[in-house]
Amino acid sequence: MAAWPLGYLKANARPFTVVRRDSPVTGTVLRLHGSNTIGAELAPVLLRRWVESNGNLLAPWISHAPLESAAPVQGGNPTLPARVEVFAHGSSTGIPDLVGDRADLAMLSRAPNDRELDMMRRAGAADPRGRSSETVVGLDGLAVFVNSANHVPALTPEQIGGIFTGRITDWRQVGGRPGPIQVFHRPDGSGTLETFRTLLLDGAQSPLAGTEIESSEVLSDQVSGTPGAVGFTGLAYVHNNEAVSVDECGIEYPPHPFLVKSEEYPLFRRLYMHRLPDSRNPWVEPFVRFLGSATAEDAVERAGFVNQAIELGDESITAMRRAALTNPKANSQTRGRAEESAIERMRALTDRYTRLSTTFRFDHDKDVIDAAAEDNLDRLRVFMGRPENLGRKLVVIGFASASGGDAHNLNLSRRRAHNIANRITGFGGITVAEEIGIGRNLYVACNDTESRAR
Template sequence: MTMCGRRVRGLGLALLIGFVALPAQAQDARLCLSGSNTVGQKLAPMLVKGWAERQGWALHGESRPALDETRLTLATPRGALVVDILAHGTSTGFDALREGRCDLWMASRAVRDAEIGAAAALGRLYEQGQEHVIALDGLAVIVHPSNRLRALTVEQVRNAFAGRVRDWAQLGGTPGPIVLHARDDRSGTYDTFRALVMGDVALSGAATRYESTAQLAAAVAADPRAIGFVGLAGVDGARALALSERGTVPLAPDALSVATEDYVLARRLFLYSRERPRAEVQALLDFVLGPGGQAVVEQVGFVPQDIRALAQRAPDNAEYRALVAGARRLSLNFRFGEGAAVLDNKAVEDIERLARFMRAPAQAGHELLLIGFADRSESTPLEALSLSNDRVDLVAAELRAEGLRVARQRGLGQIAPVASNDNAEGRLRNRRVEVWIRPIAAPR
């Protein structure tokens, strides 16, 4: 459903400077964020503090009322504003938003169709004004730093967490029992792991379960036999493995592979709001999505959505390699629904981010290249080639409408998959338009 968002142009002055004048508030007003531990443990408190600093408000107090809960008291000119951050898992935040107990739902997965229906009174949670991608994350499969393995396939990880493989020697490691650590059932991190790794296969009952990312990472970092999974910012003293699926090369979770969502376990982190949030809630959202909030995202250890030009190894395919010769990859992809050429919510925002990036003085004298791809389920190779060109043409038209120079656009069909075509998530990653940048060639 996230592919269906309506387009809303511009974030306005509030996003650009991070300040919104708020109406007078009662003494000890309250703002609440509830849900994902991945978002709520470190990121959400830091975002609230950054927002308060931008507003010129002092942090009057910080406490931990319970495990995975943070209370921040902000001293504003209109009285105290108490911000409660309840990080007990993605599903708990949906209930809190639907029942009116919290203002923002922190989620480490996209809203589900059933949740959209159950919360219809709040508006359309899948639309751009209510679904806010705040950061990118890579779900890291972690081991002890002394583990000699550097890469696994997703199938190997699945077999280990299902209990089908019980000794590290079966995976090419040092002989010894595999000790499993996993997030609990309320966690959006576990939801993502189950969707992208486990599928219909049950998690082994031998796995130790955790509500807290930090506790899980600490347990893995302390045991050479351990394996677990956390968000990228939660790796701490453990080490993340590179992962691959059938037909793809192993990729470790890093700034480029996560920003482009090419990494097989890349995911989006969200805030969801009701249709017309209160002024202070909207002001916080504007800060989070703007440059100040995205700087905090990077500081905490997640991948921000600002655009950067990064080096990438040359593609294996000769035609693909020739198209991007002399260019650098930009840190975003545009993704599409099956058989569709419609921008999703993040893509709509990325058009505007890319326009701001290209208008900066550092990009003067540069032009864009767009390379489109399809997945192997999209009919015949010829039709897939046509569809990949349609997607490139759509992105090119949006960028030219922003006054940007697109030097070349080409669809390459079903080549160069970054994920398996055997599942829906993998096919979504393969339906993409990549963006590259290069200097404008001097006229001959």
């Protein structure tokens, strides 16, 4: 059994040792296991910035097996582990390793499923989706784009899935000019492809049509040089191509980083880290606290993902939401006078206020916010305390899903707005000028799946 090196013991800390024959790392270690999307680049960057922010350095990573790496921590700060470890065998391995004491943090590029939540409860996590167990470290977005000479109308998620699985082979099938569709996509093992499968194919591993290309840069160039071509990558690789908006429930969303941050763009996902509340590892909580810092937000952006730092939307964002107010697909067909009044009030407010990137999500059909929304409240408190925002006022607008009747949804949206407004004013020094609920009208996300009807 490997003991703590001399000088790493600190007051009130229990020695934490690793006794694993299958691990290349022994001694004092912080272990992150799970998602390849997070583990390939984001986790190593976050760990390096965390170590550096505490005055030490992270030595080069050493890989002892495929997708398994470790790096020694160098320096004189005794409050850091001797080593850090990242095993990136996929999201499905994270929570089993966590509850099996093979990991200290589980990395998931999707929400935990019922089986994983039950495993965490049996391991002692009373609320595995609460703030004591779950942290959203960043957001990921996917851009679908076509050759710039091929002007394609917005595509629904179902149409995008049909194109890349070969069920749709001609652009006229989706409202474009007649001609064969040339498909380019990332290969198996790519985090980008994993994102695509999760968001558009319900995780199905069926083969995609077209040509595999390893590099996002090369894929983008191939689409720009091929008439009738289509591809998908991260948001940063659209380049000279034409990005396609995603039509979800009657609202067309362009692949704009702001809409990923506000969680309105349909092809977004959260990136999670989960922990057990009674972790014996003394570095888990300090690292989790670091994940909410400005340094960590910068690291998320530099790693190619979207961070959660609050931003102001530009006029194009406001115009998009204003236009949706008149879209019959995005609004209830049976709304009464109260809903009409709320819609008119929202239209007037969009002329005077700027959209913030923060969206507070709730448990389905309830007025209880989730763990990520709690973190966003903290971000909003800090944002409104900046000198440039002193004296500014907030408007809180509540939405509801399409389940239940219009009266139920209107009341639910009002309760949601009221709950958030109360939390904001409870900080002190922040003024909520108005709170309104508009029912199921202009919902922030489509309600066709449980995960998005929130």
